[in-house]
Amino acid sequence: MVEGTDGVGRSTHIALLRTWLESRGHAVLDTGMTRSILAGRGIKEAKTGHTLGRLTMQLFYATDFIDRLENEMLPALRSGFVVLTDRYIYSAMARAEVRGIDSAWIRSIYSMALVPDAVFYLRISSPQQLVERVLTSGRGFDYWESGMDLGLGEDFYDSFIAYQTRMLKVFDRMSLEYNFHVLNASKSVRSVASDLRRAVTRLIDEPATQNEDNVSPLIPVRDKPVSAKPATNVVDLNKEALS
Amino acid sequence: MISYGHHQFPGKLFVVEGTDGSGKSTQLALLYQWLKAEGYPVFFSEWNSSPLVKDTTKRAKKRHLFTPATFSLLHATDFADRTERDIIPPLKAGAIVLADRYIYTAFARDVVRGCDRAWVRDVYSFAVKPTVAFFFRAPLDVAIDRIVSGRPNLKYYEAGMDLGWADDPEDSFKIFQGKILEEYDRMVSEFGLTLIDASRSIERQQREMRLLIGQHLNRKRRSKTYQFKS
Numbered sequence: 001m002v003e004g005t006d007g008v009g010r011s012t013h014i015a016l017l018r019t020w021l022e023s024r025g026h027a028v029l030d031t032g033m034t035r036s037i038l039a040g041r042g043i044k045e046a047k048t049g050h051t052l053g054r055l056t057m058q059l060f061y062a063t064d065f066i067d068r069l070e071n072e073m074l075p076a077l078r079s080g081f082v083v084l085t086d087r088y089i090y091s092a093m094a095r096a097e098v099r100g101i102d103s104a105w106i107r108s109i110y111s112m113a114l115v116p117d118a119v120f121y122l123r124i125s126s127p128q129q130l131v132e133r134v135l136t137s138g139r140g141f142d143y144w145e146s147g148m149d150l151g152l153g154e155d156f157y158d159s160f161i162a163y164q165t166r167m168l169k170v171f172d173r174m175s176l177e178y179n180f181h182v183l184n185a186s187k188s189v190r191s192v193a194s195d196l197r198r199a200v201t202r203l204i205d206e207p208a209t210q211n212e213d214n215v216s217p218l219i220p221v222r223d224k225p226v227s228a229k230p231a232t233n234v235v236d237l238n239k240e241a242l243s
Numbered sequence: 244m245i246s247y248g249h250h251q252f253p254g255k256l257f258v259v260e261g262t263d264g265s266g267k268s269t270q271l272a273l274l275y276q277w278l279k280a281e282g283y284p285v286f287f288s289e290w291n292s293s294p295l296v297k298d299t300t301k302r303a304k305k306r307h308l309f310t311p312a313t314f315s316l317l318h319a320t321d322f323a324d325r326t327e328r329d330i331i332p333p334l335k336a337g338a339i340v341l342a343d344r345y346i347y348t349a350f351a352r353d354v355v356r357g358c359d360r361a362w363v364r365d366v367y368s369f370a371v372k373p374t375v376a377f378f379f380r381a382p383l384d385v386a387i388d389r390i391v392s393g394r395p396n397l398k399y400y401e402a403g404m405d406l407g408w409a410d411d412p413e414d415s416f417k418i419f420q421g422k423i424l425e426e427y428d429r430m431v432s433e434f435g436l437t438l439i440d441a442s443r444s445i446e447r448q449q450r451e452m453r454l455l456i457g458q459h460l461n462r463k464r465r466s467k468t469y470q471f472k473s
Contacts, residue, residue: 038308039317042299053327055244055369056295059320067313102244108365112312 001088004122005167006145007133008185009192010086013122016193017200021082026204029076032086036067047144054099054149061092062109069113077114082204089113090178094170098163099150118203120196121171121180127164129186131157248372254334255459256371258345260427261379262420263401264389265441266448270379271343273449274456278339283460286333290344293324304400311356314400318349319366330371339460346370347378347434351426355419356406374459377452378431381441383421391416 002010011032018028034043043060046052052060073083089110096106124130134141141156143149147163148156175182183195257274259267271287278285291300300317303309309317333340346367353363381389391397391413399405402412403419430436437455439448 038303038313039299039320041302042296045298046295052295053324056293056320056323056327059316059323059366060296063313063316063320066316067308067310070310070312100244102246105244105246105365105368108362109316111362 001085001090001116001119002122003087003090003119003171003180004185005124005127005130005164005171006142007130007137008122008124009133009189010122012189013193013196014084014086016189017196018084020197021084021200021204027079027081028084029072029081030084030086031068031072033061033091034064036064037071038067039064052149054101058092058096058101058106059109061095065089065092065110066112073114085116088116088119090119090171090174090180094167094174097170098147098166118199119178119180120199121175121182122185122192123171123175123182124168124185127161127168130164131160134160244369246368247370250331250334250371252331252334252371253337254340255374256330256334256340256342257456258342258347258373258376259379260345260347260376260436261441262381262383262386262424262427264386264393265379265381266389266445267377267379267441268343269445270377270439270448270452271341273445274452275341277453278341284333284336284338286329286338286340288325288329288340288342290342290348291318291321293321293328295324296321304398307399307405309400309405311353311358311405314356314405315349315353315358315363315366318353322346322349322367323369326370334371342373345373345376347376347427347430347436350430351423354426355403355422375455376434376436377439377455378427378436379439379441379448380424380427383417383424385442387417387420 002014004010014030014032018030021028034040039060043064046057046060068085073085076083093103093106093110097103134145141160145163146156146160147166148159150159150163152162153159174180181199183192183199185192187195259271261267275285275287291297296317300321303313303317330340330342349367350360350363354360397412397416399412402416404412404415406415406419408418409415427436431438439451441448
């Protein structure tokens with residue numbers, strides 16, 4: 001998984017990593033937030049209208065995530081693919097936290113998620129650096145990436161800085177809690193890419209200590225043939241947070 | 244986030260629950276007319292009514308995209324939108340909110356679909372606790388008769404066809420509704436649902452509801468000029 005605030009270059013690095021992995025003969029599935037067949041389109045439409053309430057937004061994201069988990073990631077993992085995802089549950093949890101949503105609630109919703117083999121956190125030290133990227137990308141400021149729904153600043157710039165500062169703080173804390181692999185995203189694309197490759201190589205070349213069948217998540221679903229195996233690598237996020 | 248049972252609003256929330264064909268919507272419509280005629284500001288909110296999620300739900304149902312977990316979560320999204328838009332604001336304004344189906348519908352259906360009981364309750368923990376939640380209990384064969392005779396084609400998810408219990412939609416529907424009724428029965432004490440015997444006459448049920456609701460109404464809130472448009 002690749003995590004990080006908006007504009008740090010997640011999608012660039014995922015694209016690079018994918019090409020590289022494929023050239024080495026690994027089958028790759030890449031996926032990302034709001035790309036589900038089920039809910040992706042609905043979320044995008046809802047976001048253009050700026051009419052999403054805070055709780056509604058979290059649940060819409062969760063729907064999108066679980067759809068991708070059950071219909072894309074799990075089947076791909078079972079067939080031996082390497083799955084790269086652009087943001088995982090941590091981004092969703094960070095956004096919720098910044099919006100004052102009860103973290104026990106959001107963790108409970110996502111408790112059926114798989115614990116990833118690695119979370120790469122593309123870290124940038126200040127939101128000002130992100131602003132540069134937003135501007136050079138030519139897209140300009142986005143309503144949600146600037147946290148405009150929170151009313152943090154007078155304009156998009158102020159709000160963006162305030163919002164991304166909060167997001168950064170939450171990510172940094174999660175980074176310790178969930179043991180993220182931190183990469184310095186302020187470095188050049190080339191050097192970040194090579195850091196990523198080195199870390200991924202270590203993971204992939206490691207003799208499989210875990211059986212491939214243990215991808216069964218903590219799906220709260222009975223009678224589901226695919227989850228017949230005990231979930232060994234699943235962590236209850238609530239319990240983890242308490243300990 | 245304020246959780247179930249902890250909200251404090253001047254308004255009142257009355258909900259009706261029950262299996263399909265129990266007559267709950269008819270009763271709620273009568274209640275709505277009565278409250279409006281009495282001069283109360285009344286706001287009506289229906290299950291699955293969020294314009295935000297509608298297209299997604301429609302597409303997913305048509306193309307059979309749902310798994311039990313996503314079915315549950317998308318309905319929760321819909322419900323959250325309803326809560327943030329149609330339920331909390333009118334309650335804050337002191338209005339009466341009438342809801343056709345509430346979280347208990349999700350609890351019953353999703354658990355029958357195989358979702359974990361505690362997980363579904365957690366997902367919906369943001370919901371406002373109703374002032375009174377009526378559970379219209381009709382014998383299963385009566386309810387099934389009403390639905391099946393009125394609708395020649397049962398829909399895929401409505402009949403629980405996604406669960407693969409029976410090839411025939413009507414058979415599947417019967418099994419599905421039976422299990423849903425069991426879930427409702429266990430929720431009566433868990434959530435203090437008010438049981439209404441839905442096999443009695445429409446008039447008698449309505450009288451009973453009005454009597455129960457009357458105890459919670461604040462007569463001062465009535466006003467002939469103030470009308471809450473839905």
